Amino acid sequence: MSAPASERGEAGHRHGRFAGFVYDNGLSLFFFLALALALLGQIFAGAALYNEQRVAEGGEPVSLLDYVTGSSFAVDVAENWQSEYLQFFLYIFVTVWLLQRGSPESKEPGKAGTESEEEQHIGEHARADSPRWAAARGVRGVLFSRSLGLVMGTIFLLSWLVQSITGRAAYNSDQLGSYEDTVSWTEYVTGADFWSRTLQNWQSEFLAVGSMAVLAIFLRQRGSPESKPVGASHGDTGVEG
Amino acid sequence: MTARTIRSAAALLAIVLPAAGCAAADEEDDVARTAVGMVRAAQTGDGRAACAALVPRAVDGLETAGARCDRQIVRLGLSGNEAGAVEVWGDRARARVGSGWVFLTRWGSGWKVTAAGCEPRSGRPFDCEFEA
Secondary structure: OOOOHHHOOHHHHHHHHHHHHHHHOHHHHHHHHHHHHHHHHHHHHHHHHHHHHHHHOOOOOOOHHHHHOOHHHHHHHHHHHHHHHHHHHHHHHHHHHOOOOOOOOOOOOOOOOOOOHHHHOOHHHOOOOOOHHHHOOHHHHHHHHOHHHHHHHHHHHHHHHHHHHHHHHHHHHHHHHOOOOOOOHHHHHOOHHHHHHHHHHHHHHHHHHHHHHHHHHHOOOOOOOOOOOOOOOOOOOOOOO | OOHHHHHHHHHHHHHHHHHOOOOOHHHHHHHHHHHHHHHHHHHOOOHHHHHHOEOHHHHHHHOHHHOOHHHHHHHOOOOOOOEEEEEEEOOEEEEEEOOEEEEEEEEOOEEEEEEEEEEEEOOEEEEOOEEO
């Protein structure tokens, strides 16, 4: 997670190792802290809602621990995780080939594709500071060249699988609560609940990515690498500020 | 694998398996015991014991128009001495006792009955002798 020493900020050197670590990793630290707080909030709000439903059905409220280790919480988490990882997997993969003229999220026109070894600093074009596997030939080189997409895609598939397993458990629990039959895993993954949960998450991810790619053509956020420089032309593509 | 790794894996499984709906065998035994105990009590005329195994809302359902739960439940014709199929999904469960199904919900550290004498109906919820 740490950046190379040569790139570390001035603040780190002035204020000691901890401040330096925070400065160098502020982006990931911010989002992991936000993740922890949001999960905590989801646990309390989700447990309250779950217990409201339990009491309304004549049942007894469950403890926070029972809720957190239960299928209802797990499926709610997994269905959101799979869609986020799908979003980033697709974005990483699709932007290799597809362009959006004027967008800082896109490569420049004419650069579609996996690019040459020279442009990607791989094989004999690897630099002194390139990762060792960038210079490697064979399976190692192929794997490392696609490792970001592979890992994001694998996490997506695993979270989707977890969604199907925990979703079935939560669905069957609800079925028993309304005195109805339970379903097998195959019936569940071909049924309405699984696809409703899945598609309602996917549509929002696709909207967010599509609108970001287009809005970033015309709008600016001063200082953000996700935006073009404020004074860049609307026609500039692949330029980050 | 070190002992610490094994303990960590066991702790992780303890969290993941319940979320996946994998009930422990002793949990299924608890469900079966509660369901069979309630049916057997009703069958042998011990209405008070049978009603003690129900959630309050199920008791209310049997006590309409001034009727008493312990008198009503013994007249429903519930019968059975052992549980056939048992399913536990999170906080809810069902067990087949005799010719009918018993539905249960988690209650404290155990289980209570929400419906009994239930028969399946195609495409609709089960038809029960009583339900919460």
